[in-house]
Amino acid sequence: MNLTDTGRGHLDRAVELAADAVAAGDEPFGSVLVSADGERLFEDHNHVSGGDQTQHPELAIARWAVEHLAPAERAAATVYTSGEHCAMCSAAHAWVGLGRIVFATSTSQLSAWRAAMGAPASPIAPLGIAEVAPSVPTDGPFEEYAERVRALHEARAARG
Numbered sequence: 001m002n003l004t005d006t007g008r009g010h011l012d013r014a015v016e017l018a019a020d021a022v023a024a025g026d027e028p029f030g031s032v033l034v035s036a037d038g039e040r041l042f043e044d045h046n047h048v049s050g051g052d053q054t055q056h057p058e059l060a061i062a063r064w065a066v067e068h069l070a071p072a073e074r075a076a077a078t079v080y081t082s083g084e085h086c087a088m089c090s091a092a093h094a095w096v097g098l099g100r101i102v103f104a105t106s107t108s109q110l111s112a113w114r115a116a117m118g119a120p121a122s123p124i125a126p127l128g129i130a131e132v133a134p135s136v137p138t139d140g141p142f143e144e145y146a147e148r149v150r151a152l153h154e155a156r157a158a159r160g
């Protein structure tokens with residue numbers, strides 16, 4: 001799909017949050033939850049630096065959505081995210097009945113970048129959303145974000 005200006009605004013924000021995460025010592029991932037009428041409801045970035053490796057923004061969004069949105073509102077909402085959901089977050093997204101996911105960069109791009117940087121492999125299989133939650137509609141990746149997000153991962157890796 002072509003990214004609309006609105007969609008680009010939300011993805012830009014997700015990538016901005018990923019940059020904030022790196023600045024805070026976390027991994028470069030950011031995500032935004034947007035309602036059916038385009039309102040940004042909740043946003044977060046990765047918070048794994050405290051030692052809890054499950055502190056992903058997409059999981060935080062799933063939990064927030066269960067607390068604050070009715071099932072129909074969840075289904076009509078869209079999650080914009082700097083990097084495609086991991087298997088854990090894809091599963092959480094599907095379990096709570098959230099709608100579309102728009103991702104700036106893909107899991108396969110991330111795997112290739114991490115391999116090129118000599119970063120340790122992820123402890124979970126690098127499955128795309130479509131493999132874990134095939135009923136969730138998705139759009140992405142968008143090439144215009146690849147270099148910016150790759151650079152965030154490089155900055156994070158360089159810090160050690």
Ligand SMILES: [Zn+2]
Nearest residue numbers: 056086088089
């Ligand atoms: Zn995740």
